[in-house]
Amino acid sequence: MLVSRRRIARRVQALASEIAASYRGRELVMVPLLTGSMIFLADLMRCLPLKMRVDVLAVSSYAGQMTRSREPRILYPKKLQVAGKHVLIVDDILDSGRTLAAVRAILRRQRAASVRACVLLRKQVAVRMGVPADFIGFDIPDEFVVGYGMDYHHFYRNLPDIAVLHPSVIATGPHGGNSHSRIAPS
Numbered sequence: 675m676l677v678s679r680r681r682i683a684r685r686v687q688a689l690a691s692e693i694a695a696s697y698r699g700r701e702l703v704m705v706p707l708l709t710g711s712m713i714f715l716a717d718l719m720r721c722l723p724l725k726m727r728v729d730v731l732a733v734s735s736y737a738g739q740m741t742r743s744r745e746p747r748i749l750y751p752k753k754l755q756v757a758g759k760h761v762l763i764v765d766d767i768l769d770s771g772r773t774l775a776a777v778r779a780i781l782r783r784q785r786a787a788s789v790r791a792c793v794l795l796r797k798q799v800a801v802r803m804g805v806p807a808d809f810i811g812f813d814i815p816d817e818f819v820v821g822y823g824m825d826y827h828h829f830y831r832n833l834p835d836i837a838v839l840h841p842s843v844i845a846t847g848p849h850g851g852n853s854h855s856r857i858a859p860s
């Protein structure tokens with residue numbers, strides 16, 4: 675296991691304190707990128723004593739592929755109501771940063787008053803490439819991870835901890851064997 679549910683819970687509390695302190699007295703629009711960030715969002719927003727709205731955004735970045743990242747596409751909604759609002763994008767993983775860059779650009783074009791981003795995990799590739807994010811949960815190695823909302827071909831989101839996907843799953847796909855026993859043990 676890479677990050678246990680206990681460590682996640684502690685870090686989410688701390689992140690929420692940072693976010694609450696920097697938005698104090700302002701109304702917030704949280705924009706979670708579906709579907710990977712939904713468990714993170716649910717935990718994070720319940721620790722935030724701020725006046726807020728939630729406007730979900732569906733983005734397709736991997737189109738079912740694990741290794742090849744394509745250009746992100748906005749699937750939903752057609753138009754966000756963010757003009758003049760303080761927007762906090764919430765995402766699960768910062769990898770190449772392409773998804774976040776595309777979403778930031780869209781929100782700025784819609785004249786948000788401010789656009790910041792909170793990611794639960796940041797991979798080393800994002801650190802090396804200097805991809806900006808304002809609130810970061812954990813720095814992790816460049817491995818493919820699942821659990822706590824994150825998927826491989828739509829599976830494993832329901833795992834309560836964050837785990838590295840076992841190479842045999844990547845080789846054979848998510849459908850063979852007992853899926854929950856195929857997560858790397860370390």
Ligand code: IMP
Nearest residue numbers: 710767768769770771772773818819824
């Ligand atoms: P980026 O555009 O390359 O930064 O990709 C970010 C998105 O890719 C995240 O929001 C995730 O949905 C997905 N992603 C990247 N790495 C992983 C991973 O290790 N596990 C699951 N999803 C991932």
Ligand code: MG
Nearest residue numbers: 707708710766
């Ligand atoms: Mg995502």
